[in-house]
Amino acid sequence: LVVALSGADGGSSQFVPPISVLVVDDHALFADVLKVRLMRESFIESVDVAYTAADATARLRAQSFDVAVLDFVLDEGTALDLLAVISAESIPVHPVVLSAFDAVQDILDALMLGLRAWLPKTVDTNQLIRAVQGVSEGEVWLSPVLLGKVLDGLVARTSRAPSGPLDALTSREREVLEYMAEGMARADIASTLRVSVNTVRTHVQNLISKLGVHSTLEAVAMALGNEQDSDRSRHA
Numbered sequence: 001l002v003v004a005l006s007g008a009d010g011g012s013s014q015f016v017p018p019i020s021v022l023v024v025d026d027h028a029l030f031a032d033v034l035k036v037r038l039m040r041e042s043f044i045e046s047v048d049v050a051y052t053a054a055d056a057t058a059r060l061r062a063q064s065f066d067v068a069v070l071d072f073v074l075d076e077g078t079a080l081d082l083l084a085v086i087s088a089e090s091i092p093v094h095p096v097v098l099s100a101f102d103a104v105q106d107i108l109d110a111l112m113l114g115l116r117a118w119l120p121k122t123v124d125t126n127q128l129i130r131a132v133q134g135v136s137e138g139e140v141w142l143s144p145v146l147l148g149k150v151l152d153g154l155v156a157r158t159s160r161a162p163s164g165p166l167d168a169l170t171s172r173e174r175e176v177l178e179y180m181a182e183g184m185a186r187a188d189i190a191s192t193l194r195v196s197v198n199t200v201r202t203h204v205q206n207l208i209s210k211l212g213v214h215s216t217l218e219a220v221a222m223a224l225g226n227e228q229d230s231d232r233s234r235h236a
Contacts, residue, residue, distance in 0.1 A: 018045035019066035019136045022093070024056040024082065025049075026075045034069070037125055043133055053077065054196065057085055065093045066136050069128075071121070072099035072106075077195035080106065080172050083113035085202050088209075094135040098123065102146055104153045109170035111150070117141035165211060166226055173207040176200060180216060181223045 021038055025031040028051055035047045048063070050056035053076040060068065068086075070079040079097050086093060096117040097110060107118050116135035119128060120143070131141040142150060166174060172193075179189045186204070190197045204216060213219050 018043055019133075020044075020046045020064065021048070021132060022056065022059060022063075022065040022068045023047060023049045024053070024068060024074065024079075025071040025098075026051055027071070030071075034125075038129065038132070041129055041133075051075075053082055053199070056082055057198075060086065060091050060093060061089070067094045067096060067116075067132050069096045069098065069132065072097050072101065077193060077199060078106075080109055080113065080170065081195050081199045081203070083110055083115060084170070084172065084206055085199070087113040088202050088206050096128075096131060096135055096141075098128075102149075104149045105171055107142075107146065107150055108153050109172065112170055118146060119143075165222055168210045169207050173203050173210070176203045177207055177219060177223050180204070181220045 021044055023031050023034050023038070025034070031049045031051060035049050038044050038047045048059060048065070050059050053074045056068075056070075056074075059065075070082060072079045074082065079095075079099075083095055085091070086095060094116045095110075095114060096119065097115060098119055098121045099106075100121045102118075102120075107115070110118065117131045117140065119131060119141065123131075134141055166177070169177065175193070176189060179192065184192070186197055186200045190200045193200070204219075208214070208216065208219050211219055211222055213222060
């Protein structure tokens with residue numbers, strides 16, 4: 001079962017025009033079968049498929065999609081990296097993630113980046129279709145078990161005090177910033193994280209914006225300052 005949290009528009013009570021969907025999965029057979037199944041639905045106008053993160057990024061920039069169904073594990077990195085691009089560039093799409101994992105940290109990071117649904121990779125196709133329609137109408141879909149874990153995670157995040165300047169960053173953005181503080185070049189960071197240099201650039205843009213600084217140098221200085229403050233607190 002999946003819990004659908006209705007948005008401010010009241011959920012599915014209003015008429016929604018046919019929607020367009022982008023399926024992103026590096027398993028071609030799965031992606032193609034899912035496309036065929038989705039196209040049987042009258043409320044879906046079109047379905048495109050991207051087999052790589054780079055292709056997905058290009059399509060999202062060039063075309064307008066209502067919903068993007070993303071496999072969590074992609075050829076370059078994870079869906080979090082693609083969500084970071086969507087968030088940084090304010091691409092108007094409702095993301096749905098299919099994953100064999102349910103790490104709360106990943107889900108919280110994904111929600112911060114605009115996630116609308118997190119579903120198991122083994123989800124029933126009919127349930128996935130309901131989720132696709134639901135998120136297009138403003139709903140958020142999480143399983144009851146995940147919902148409890150996510151709420152606990154949100155409570156833990158908001159109850160941490162004092163709040164540090166880096167708390168607004170996702171775990172991936174923190175990781176990129178830590179590598180930057182170690183003096184690594186973007187190409188080396190990309191190689192280490194197994195993502196593209198453009199993806200690293202997007203993470204850098206996001207963390208600079210969230211930290212309210214104007215350059216990577218200022219971001220690194222803030223990270224180093226935060227680390228020193230933490231060390232002093234531990235030894236106080």
